[in-house]
Structure formats: structure tokens, C-alpha cells
Amino acid sequence: MILELPALPFDSHQLEPYLSKAWVEDRYQGDHQRHLTALNRWTSGTGAATSSLEDVVSKAHGEVLEHAVEAWNLTLFWHCLLPRPTAPEGRLNEELTQKFGSFTGLREAMHGQVEDELEQGNRRPGWLWLLHSNRGMSLTISARGQRLDAASGRPLLVMDLGCGKSPVEQLWPLIHWDFVAQNLGDCH
Structure with missing residues (x-):
């Protein structure tokens, strides 16, 4: 099976002014496509059968794993x-409020998580995750190419920390809360 670049759920210019069209296209057509091309080269070169990207993530190691994870x-x-999200509602809003005190509390916790990472000397941009487990919601940061530990929880939301100097501020107005709520609804 050839892994194909999935269509963006929006036009590349629609995230402006928070994310530039050039940044979106470079990250999507450049980086995202490069990772898939490397994976397709690996699967064709090794004869490894794959049914999905998740299949590769679960089986791969080393450089192949890094490409699959990214x-x-x-x-x-x-x-x-x-481009024009709505605020979180229902169960999602309740659980965010329970864990972070408020919607604003989540934003502040995200800022704090990123600042803590920078204070620890980690200058390599990675990913900020909102996770859900049987213990509730949590935030964590992973490095580029690092697979999340399944025990940490199910991903509800991920932010690319390489999008600029203040990724939480840039991405906050763009968060697709209905998609995050759907991911939470999939948690059992």
C-alpha cells in the first residue's frame, strides 16, 4: 500500500494571519510529503506490507519510526x-474545566508546559499534546519523531511547536474544538 498525503481540511491560506500560507505549504507539501516519501521508499525497498500509517508507527524502529511518527x-x-473554530462545549468543556479550572486555565497550562520545556534547555521544536486517559486530561511534550507512550493517554489535540516564537498564541485561535470533542468522545 502506498501512503498518500492526505488532503488538508482547509485551503492553505485560510489559517492566516496566525499561520502563513507559505508556512502551511512548506510544512504540508515539504515536510509531510517528505516523511511519506521516505516511508514509501522503505516499504517498497523491504517488501514490508502495510495497511496504514498507524501500522507503520506500531511496527517501525529507528529512522523509519521517526518518519512514521512525524x-x-x-x-x-x-x-x-x-479557520473559524467554535468554543468547546459539553463533556469537553466540563473535563477541561475540571482539570485546568477554566478554558483560560488550559491556555495558561499550555504556555507553562512550553516554557518549562524551554527552561530545561530543549530548543528542538516538538509537539504539545492534550491527552485523555482514565486519570483524566493531561499535557505533555514530545520531541520530533518521538512516539507517544500509549499509557500516557489518547491524543485529543496536538500543537506543532515549530510554527513560530509563540506557538500556543498562534494556534489557539485555530483549534478545532469540535474535532477535539470527537476525539474525547472516542475515549472509553
């Missing part, structure tokens, strides 16, 4: 964005 992360990331 391709998977980017696919999720694009779906976490929407």
Missing part, C-alpha cells in the same frame, strides 16, 4: 485546526 503527528495536527 507523518502521523502532522496528519492529526492538520485536523486539529480550523
Whole structure:
């Protein structure tokens, strides 16, 4: 099976002024496509059968794993964005409020998580995750190409920390809360 670049759920210019059309196209047509091309080269070169990107993520190691994880992360990331999102409602809003005190509390916690990472000397942009597990919601950061530990929880939202100097501020107005709520609804 050939892994193909999934269509963006929006036009590349629609995230402006928060994310430039050039940045979206470079990240999508450049980086995302490069990861998939590397994976397709690997699967054709090894004869490894794959049914999905998730299949590769679960089986791969080393450089192949890094490409698979980045391709998977980017696919999720694009779906976490929407040009004109609405605020979280229902169960999602309740759980965010329970964990972070308020919707604003989540935003502040995200800022704090990124700042803590920078203070620890990690200058390599990675990914900021909102996760859900049987213990509730949590935030974590992963490095580029690093697979999340399944025990950490199910990803609800991911932010690309390489999008600029203040990724939470840039991405916050674009978060597709209905998609995040759908991911939460899939948690059992």
C-alpha cells in the first residue's frame, strides 16, 4: 500500500494571519510529503506490507519510526485546526474545566508546559499534546519523531511547536474544538 498525503481540511491560506500560507505549504507539501516519501521508499525497498500509517508507527524502529511518527503527528495536527473554530462545549468543556479550572486555565497550562520545556534547555521544536486517559486530561511534550507512550493517554489535540516564537498564541485561535470533542468522545 502506498501512503498518500492526505488532503488538508482547509485551503492553505485560510489559517492566516496566525499561520502563513507559505508556512502551511512548506510544512504540508515539504515536510509531510517528505516523511511519506521516505516511508514509501522503505516499504517498497523491504517488501514490508502495510495497511496504514498507524501500522507503520506500531511496527517501525529507528529512522523509519521517526518518519512514521512525524507523518502521523502532522496528519492529526492538520485536523486539529480550523479557520473559524467554535468554543468547546459539553463533556469537553466540563473535563477541561475540571482539570485546568477554566478554558483560560488550559491556555495558561499550555504556555507553562512550553516554557518549562524551554527552561530545561530543549530548543528542538516538538509537539504539545492534550491527552485523555482514565486519570483524566493531561499535557505533555514530545520531541520530533518521538512516539507517544500509549499509557500516557489518547491524543485529543496536538500543537506543532515549530510554527513560530509563540506557538500556543498562534494556534489557539485555530483549534478545532469540535474535532477535539470527537476525539474525547472516542475515549472509553
